[in-house]
Amino acid sequence: MIELLSNLAIGFDQALTATNIFYCFIGVLLGTAVGVLPGLGPVATIAMLLPITFGLPPVSALIMLAGIYYGAQYGGSTTAILINLPGESSSVVTAIDGYKLAQQGKAGVALFTSAVGSFFAGTVATFLIAGFAPPLAEVALKFGPAEYFSLMVLGLAASVALAHGSIVKALAMVVLGLLLGTMGQDLYTGAPRFNFGLVELADGIDFVALAMGVFGIGEIIRNLEDSTERKLVYSPISNFRYFIIGPVLLAVAGTLEYLDIGPSFNFLGHNPNVLSMVVAVPSLGLFGYHLSHLMKDLVPTKEELKSIIAPILRGTVIGSFLGILPGGGAILGSFGAYTIEKRISKTPERFGKGAIEGVAAPEAANNAGAQTSFIPMLTLGIPSNPVMALMIGAMIIQGIVPGPNVINDKPELFWGIVASMWLGNFLLLVLNLPLIGIWVKLLTVPYRVLFPAIIAVCCIGVYSVSNNPFDVYWMAIFGVIGYFLIKLDCEPAPLLLGFVIGRLLEEYLRRAMLLSRGDPFVFFQRPISAVLMILAILALVIVLIPSVSKKRDEAFREETK
Amino acid sequence: MPGFIKNPKDFFAGLLFLVIVAIFGWGLRELPIGTAFRMGPGYFPMVLLIILTGLGVAILVNGLRTSGEPIGMIPWRGLALITFPIIFFGATLKGLGLVASLGISVFATTLASREWNILYAVATTVVLVVASWLIFIKGLGLPISLRGPWIGGY
Structure with missing residues (x-):
């Protein structure tokens, strides 16, 4: 316990520097702003914003990315509640009761519940990570190549089992991802692989280009199919026009300060710009005034508050445990929590018609799960879902090899990230409650303005990775491929997971085979490895059993409704 | 759409995977395979290609056997x-x-x-x-x- 606290102290020491708080803040803000846009889930948001973290030192970059993740997750819940359009699968259940509440004019209460539930769950999950990660990393250090290989196979199998639609297609997507990952140089001999005579392919395909192409560009092409405009049912802000003046003026002040136009004066050793201060001071006042008005719309009644406490607690527990499982992440938790709430409720008939518990529990669960899914990533270096795959990609770009060694070799990085999770959740709470009005307004940005903006950001972003035009071409190509794959009902998430894991998987396979002199049964002879392998096989066999696969189909159908 | 394709989404997905297998299979020619004990640069990709061929054929055949929705408009x-x-x-x-x-x-x-x-x-x-x-x-x-x-x- 003491050790846990001292470790967390190292972390907060890292996370609570002015610079890192700033990056976390920017991350949460940008993540929410992008995540709230219709059709952009956390994966697309992170893929899009990844390049802006490249110039930062590793700790700040990862803190900012984590902030983007929480922001995007929260943004997804906001769209789920307000326009019945969940940004990603984990907020699907939130939409069921959240949207009903919004239709009844209680959108503010639903958003408040979601924010508070997420914050509480996030806080608990941060401590869970701090407690569980070190012993797990300890165990992981004893892992040989065979255990690692089996663990990755388990992770991939789980991601296949949890993908939407056809299992065979999901399997094929994983294998395709692994195959794309083999492009570039061979690990041991340095021989060029699959470069098809192109010098530009000597290092393989850039991960950012793939992720942005499939999730960003592919999604845009798909959205161009239907021209239906999404309708907003209810805006919780009555006098929005006045409300927005404050933040806009503040932004103007920030810009003025940044561009440093006009004279400046001395203030406690700083030199703020006169013009910017003239704009900033009244804007803060305006902002505060409207904030007090806004809170009336948001804060739930005493009864409502009482009825959300227990569901938030239950959701946190369920989400935390399901999040640790490979392939789990946020989605399992939110489904599980909703089902349980409905089952133990005295009035189950209210669910689906605007039950606040139906928002509180899954929102707590998906945030808890979103965070505990960092555990396998940080300690084993294995992504349990596409978001974690992106995080690993970001870590590798920053020159960090994720795995059990990170915790010992770079304690300040590890604990900094853990502490920043809590910070991120805290910022999410203080930032999003007052800004809900703006997010609501962002929802109304027409898609015809939105998609050129996404394209512009993706283009500049992917180019900036290595100032290489070929990355931009690849992004376009993967956009087209990604579109057709989505069109043919092939989920792109397992592909990304396979792509990220590919190199590691091959490396461990080859090492294990060298040690076993080419005997493939080594994976079943070592006990830990055997258990992991059997679990992986079970995961696939179970979903292929007709009765289970039928249930699974039903579950996903309910979800997409 | 020819009549024998009952589930076009599966049929074309399978076909797409097989086309990719063909492209990568062509690239595999020049890579030394090695043995399971000492794997060459081509061993792991070869295994993947074999698996992907199997999955691709399975998906393709599924497209001929089961019925499914049409692919729909492509913009x-x-x-x-x-x-x-x-x-x-x-x-x-x-x-x-x-x-x-x-x-x-x-x-x-x-x-x-x-x-x-x-x-x-x-x-x-x-x-x-x-x-x-x-x-x-x-x-x-x-x-x-x-x-x-x-x-x-x-």
Whole structure:
């Protein structure tokens, strides 16, 4: 316990520097702003914003990315509640009761519940990570190549089992991802692989280009199919026009300060710009005034508050445990929590018609799960879902090899990230409650303005990775491929997971085979490895059993409704 | 659609996977395979290709046996108007600089929208170019010039 606290102290020491708080803040803000846009889930948001973290030192970059993740997750819940359009699968259940509440004019209460539930769950999950990660990393250090290989196979199998639609297609997507990952140089001999005579392919395909192409560009092409405009049912802000003046003026002040136009004066050793201060001071006042008005719309009644406490607690527990499982992440938790709430409720008939518990529990669960899914990533270096795959990609770009060694070799990085999770959740709470009005307004940005903006950001972003035009071409190509794959009902998430894991998987396979002199049964002879392998096989066999696969189909159908 | 394809989504997905197998299989020719004990650069990809062939055939056959929904409309115009501007951007950013390259690309992508009008297109383009300049060049300091050497810049 003491050790846990001292470790967390190292972390907060890292996370609570002015610079890192700033990056976390920017991350949460940008993540929410992008995540709230219709059709952009956390994966697309992170893929899009990844390049802006490249110039930062590793700790700040990862803190900012984590902030983007929480922001995007929260943004997804906001769209789920307000326009019945969940940004990603984990907020699907939130939409069921959240949207009903919004239709009844209680959108503010639903958003408040979601924010508070997420914050509480996030806080608990941060401590869970701090407690569980070190012993797990300890165990992981004893892992040989065979255990690692089996663990990755388990992770991939789980991601296949949890993908939407056809299992065979999901399997094929994983294998395709692994195959794309083999492009570039061979690990041991340095021989060029699959470069098809192109010098530009000597290092393989850039991960950012793939992720942005499939999730960003592919999604845009798909959205161009239907021209239906999404309708907003209810805006919780009555006098929005006045409300927005404050933040806009503040932004103007920030810009003025940044561009440093006009004279400046001395203030406690700083030199703020006169013009910017003239704009900033009244804007803060305006902002505060409207904030007090806004809170009336948001804060739930005493009864409502009482009825959300227990569901938030239950959701946190369920989400935390399901999040640790490979392939789990946020989605399992939110489904599980909703089902349980409905089952133990005295009035189950209210669910689906605007039950606040139906928002509180899954929102707590998906945030808890979103965070505990960092555990396998940080300690084993294995992504349990596409978001974690992106995080690993970001870590590798920053020159960090994720795995059990990170915790010992770079304690300040590890604990900094853990502490920043809590910070991120805290910022999410203080930032999003007052800004809900703006997010609501962002929802109304027409898609015809939105998609050129996404394209512009993706283009500049992917180019900036290595100032290489070929990355931009690849992004376009993967956009087209990604579109057709989505069109043919092939989920792109397992592909990304396979792509990220590919190199590691091959490396461990080859090492294990060298040690076993080419005997493939080594994976079943070592006990830990055997258990992991059997679990992986079970995961696939179970979903292929007709009765289970039928249930699974039903579950996903309910979800997409 | 020929009559024997009962589930076009599966049929074409299977076909797509098999085409990819063929392309990579062609690239595999020059790679030494090695043995399971000492794997060469080609061993792991070969195993993947064998698995993918099996899965691809299974999906393809499924497309012939079970019935499924049609694929639906493909927005070819939108697809082209998204893809080519991106490639144009990649090809000309160094030469034309941010303003011209991004401006032309963004303007072209707006044509993919069904509710296109000149005011919307110009406004979107101008706002995005200015915002990109502020965020990426002023803010993040990316080494991208505003006006490239092709049009008399640096």
